[in-house]
Amino acid sequence: MRWAALAALGVLIALPAVVGSYTLTVLIFVFFYAYLGQAWNIVGGYAGQLSVGHAAFVGIGAYTAAMLSLGAGLTPWLGMFVGGALSAALGAVIGYLGFRFGLRGFYFVLLTVAFAEICRIVALNTEAIGGAQGLYITFTGNPRQFQFPDNRAYYYIALGLMLAATAVVWTIERKRFGIYLTAIREDEDACQALGVDTFKYKMLAMVVSSFLTGVGGTFYAFYLFSLQPNTVFGIPLSVEIVIRPIVGGAGTLGGPILGSFILSPLAELSRFYFARGGWSGAHLIVYGGLLILVVLFLPQGAYPYLRRLLARRA
Amino acid sequence: MRVINFAHGDMMVWGMYLAWLLATRLGIDPYLGFVGCAAALFVVGLVVQRGLVDRIVDAPHEMQIxxxxxxxxxxxxxxxxxFGPEPQRVRSALTLSTFWLGPLFVDVARLVTFAVAVALSLALYLFLFGTDLGRTIRAAADNAYGALVIGADVRRVYAVAFGIGAACVGAAGALVSPFLPFQPSAGLAASVTSFNIVIIGGMGSLLGAFVGGLLVSVAESLGAVFLAPSLKELVSFSLLILILLFRPAGLFGRRAG
Known part of the structure; x- marks a missing residue:
């Protein structure tokens, strides 16, 4: 397994030398969504707290870094951590309310959705950050402003982000923290009865997860150069974030990555196919169908299934 | 029943499109066509429950969401x-007719929709509390195992209940289609609004849903007047968060899930 992972990594590092710019763009989105999925995985997968409001953290991270860069001239390389910190603060608020008041399952889902929607509405109505028109970042190609004329730079940054998040999750998995999170997901009451401070660990998971997601917002802003409240804070982005780890395998290290490698190209293909018929956005029908199939037939996700398959072969 | 139907709003949108199809292709007024829409959505709900939700009843709640x-x-x-992304609107004979009731300017289409909605809610109430099947549905929702023990076909009951829910929302979609322009993407927002209403009113309570609906609409309208029209949802989401925190069972619910 380890050798396969290293070999795959080698291929990914060498790939920009061979493939064209379109494939590169697709791969950038694969990495980026794998990164966001991995960040979500900490609280949604390992701790089992289903958040459908992670777009809020992307949006806050993106807007913070963009506003700091546009308004104060602060480089996004630092702004991304400010954005991450603000996202973590919101994550802490949502986590505190949700966990202190004991909201579980659907109630927690609704709480996260409500917060993301409130962020969206506030952003839509705040003229200082562009209101409904959103923010546009002028392209200068200056690396110090997180702008690169060469697509390959974004490729390596996105790859780096994905690896960094995976390293974080790998570390968590190995620590007592990760074991506590899994225990909380499997049976929170029993876990608490054994003396684990479940509130503390759920909070920690939420804060780490929202911080990472917020940092990802900076990449979003400075790769796409435009921010609209409806896209960065909207429920569809939250669904994009949630669906990859679920399909790949929530609560597993490889799940979000595998899920992203399955879904992003699939979305791209169906988008291409449907766009020719003039049906933009209809690629989501593929997501829906896949989500239904995974829930019915592979509730653990694709990654554990693949591992078992490989283990049986060997 | 505690099945969280994320597709609720989308079923409503399908009800609207079916009304639109009936009106444009067959010339059936939506105020008659809503019966057909309800029947069609009943089947959709039945199929979704029987074919999908039923397979994972034992799985964690998250899977079902x-x-x-x-x-x-x-x-x-x-x-x-x-149907494409363009907003549509159904023409009804009643759309343009209005009258003055004293100082009030009344839109006949809205009045008829209101009357039918109230009638349907009453019918649902009578069904749930007055018929055997209705009582079985409430029993199964309250305690599925207990209902099974006393001989209720819980799977069938669930399917029927889900179908009825879908039928109601299909009828609702058809009934508002004459004055509410719609497009496919409206579904999600409608789902979220109905969750707001149900949570605020109290899950599993008809009266709660009714009061929750009134409360959310009035709060949103007040928000639109006193803050800004684009901020009206802010009011209902804030209300939702407060209810979630301090009274998760809702105003008229009996217990939190």
Missing amino acids: LLMLGVALVLENGALLA
Whole structure:
């Protein structure tokens, strides 16, 4: 397994030398969504707290870094951590309310959705950050402003982000923290009865997860150069974030990555196919169908299934 | 029943499109066509419950939320494929007729929709509390195992209940289609609004849903007047968060899930 992972990594590092710019763009989105999925995985997968409001953290991270860069001239390389910190603060608020008041399952889902929607509405109505028109970042190609004329730079940054998040999750998995999170997901009451401070660990998971997601917002802003409240804070982005780890395998290290490698190209293909018929956005029908199939037939996700398959072969 | 139907709003949008199809292709007024829409959505609900939700009743609750999210995505984008993204509106004979009731300016279409909605809610109430099947549904919702023990076919009851829910929302979609322009992407927002209403009113309570609906609409209208029209949802989401925190069972619910 380890050798396969290293070999795959080698291929990914060498790939920009061979493939064209379109494939590169697709791969950038694969990495980026794998990164966001991995960040979500900490609280949604390992701790089992289903958040459908992670777009809020992307949006806050993106807007913070963009506003700091546009308004104060602060480089996004630092702004991304400010954005991450603000996202973590919101994550802490949502986590505190949700966990202190004991909201579980659907109630927690609704709480996260409500917060993301409130962020969206506030952003839509705040003229200082562009209101409904959103923010546009002028392209200068200056690396110090997180702008690169060469697509390959974004490729390596996105790859780096994905690896960094995976390293974080790998570390968590190995620590007592990760074991506590899994225990909380499997049976929170029993876990608490054994003396684990479940509130503390759920909070920690939420804060780490929202911080990472917020940092990802900076990449979003400075790769796409435009921010609209409806896209960065909207429920569809939250669904994009949630669906990859679920399909790949929530609560597993490889799940979000595998899920992203399955879904992003699939979305791209169906988008291409449907766009020719003039049906933009209809690629989501593929997501829906896949989500239904995974829930019915592979509730653990694709990654554990693949591992078992490989283990049986060997 | 505690099945969280993320596809609720999308089913409403399908009800609207069916009304639109009936009106444009067959010339049936939506105020008659809503019966057909309700019947069609009843079948959709039955199929979704029997074919999908039923298979994972024993799985964790989260799986079922995700499943319905998948159904919602398929329904919403199915509508997008079938009807395109342009907003539509159904013409009804009643759309333009209005009258003055003393100082009040009354829109006949809205009045009829209101009357039918109240009648349907009453019928649902009578059904749930007055008939055997209705009582069985409430029993199964309250305690599925207990209902099974006393001989109720819980799977069938669930399917019927889900179908009725879908039929109601299909009828609702058809009934508001004459004055509410709609497009496929409206489904998600409608789902979220109905969750707001149900949570605020109290899950599993008809009266709660009624009062929650009134409360959310009035709060949003007041928000639109006193803050800004685009901020009206802010009011209902804030209300939702407060209810979630301090009274998760809702105003008229009996217990939190």
